[in-house]
Amino acid sequence: MGTNEKANEVSTETAEHESITPSDGILTQEQDAGAGGPIILFFIFGLVVSLVIGWVVFPKLLYSSKKQPIDFNHAQHNELVDEGCESCHFFRDDGSYAGVPTLAQCIDCHEEVNGESEDERIFVEEYVAKDREVPWLIYSRQPDCVFFSHAAHVKMGNMDCVTCHGHIGESENLRIYRENRISGYSIDIWGENIAGIKRNSWDRMKMSDCSECHVREHVNQNSVQTLKGGCFVCHH
Numbered sequence: 001m002g003t004n005e006k007a008n009e010v011s012t013e014t015a016e017h018e019s020i021t022p023s024d025g026i027l028t029q030e031q032d033a034g035a036g037g038p039i040i041l042f043f044i045f046g047l048v049v050s051l052v053i054g055w056v057v058f059p060k061l062l063y064s065s066k067k068q069p070i071d072f073n074h075a076q077h078n079e080l081v082d083e084g085c086e087s088c089h090f091f092r093d094d095g096s097y098a099g100v101p102t103l104a105q106c107i108d109c110h111e112e113v114n115g116e117s118e119d120e121r122i123f124v125e126e127y128v129a130k131d132r133e134v135p136w137l138i139y140s141r142q143p144d145c146v147f148f149s150h151a152a153h154v155k156m157g158n159m160d161c162v163t164c165h166g167h168i169g170e171s172e173n174l175r176i177y178r179e180n181r182i183s184g185y186s187i188d189i190w191g192e193n194i195a196g197i198k199r200n201s202w203d204r205m206k207m208s209d210c211s212e213c214h215v216r217e218h219v220n221q222n223s224v225q226t227l228k229g230g231c232f233v234c235h236h
Contacts, residue, residue, distance in 0.1 A: 059194045063178040063187050069134050070119045070127075074171045085161045085169055097150035103133050137177040139188040140165070140205055157217075166202035 081087035088101045106128070113124050127134050142148060153159045161169070178187040191204030198204055201213075213219075 055194060062181055064181055066137060066177045066179060068137055068174045068177060070123050072119070072174050073117075074169050076172070078169050089161075091151060091155070095151045100136050100138065103127060103131070137179075137186070139175075139177065139186045141185060142189070142205070143185075146207070163201050164205065166200065 077088070078084065083090075088105065090098050092098055106123075110120065110124055110128060113121050123134070126132070153164075154161070179185070180187065180190070189205050191198055191206070193203070201209075
């Protein structure tokens with residue numbers, strides 16, 4: 001083979017090598033950009049699904065719903081008492097707060113069935129007659145490390161019960177108790193809105209809300225000791 005023939009053969013091989021098309025394994029910029037489209041769509045889809053699960057589905061799964069042992073009509077009872085909330089939720093002689101009424105308080109009026117309410121019948125037959133305390137589910141139950149002084153807020157601070165508990169005194173039925181499956185506390189502590197947004201002062205009972213109120217009302221911070229975990233003990 002002559003020199004010219006060898007040179008022509010090398011030129012042909014070089015031309016064939018340089019003419020390799022993108023379909024042979026090399027992507028152009030346009031093709032590379034097009035391949036990124038599905039990845040971006042997959043990322044957006046995954047983000048939307050995660051937000052839906054985290055903000056809508058998970059909160060509903062996190063809380064279990066429980067009914068109170070018996071229903072209670074606050075509005076009806078408020079019409080029959082003289083001192084409003086304090087007729088049943090009163091302060092003892094030593095200044096401590098009685099909290100949820102005991103069976104002994106209820107027996108004064110409910111030693112026997114007075115009306116046609118099915119809940120009253122259950123209360124008299126299952127609790128009064130058997131001398132059993134009603135196992136009420138407490139919406140406002142706080143961690144054990146928290147001591148809350150009702151006297152300091154209601155008596156000294158002149159706060160209305162509605163500020164923290166809402167218009168419960170006007171209700172004819174008790175709300176469903178929603179319990180956090182992990183912590184065991186009511187959703188009233190965290191609040192209905194998982195984002196922490198609230199419209200009313202009674203929408204939740206977190207320690208951060210207490211702190212904000214103390215700052216807003218210029219409470220003497222020397223009277224409040226902050227414990228580990230953000231809990232408060234009032235020394236009033």
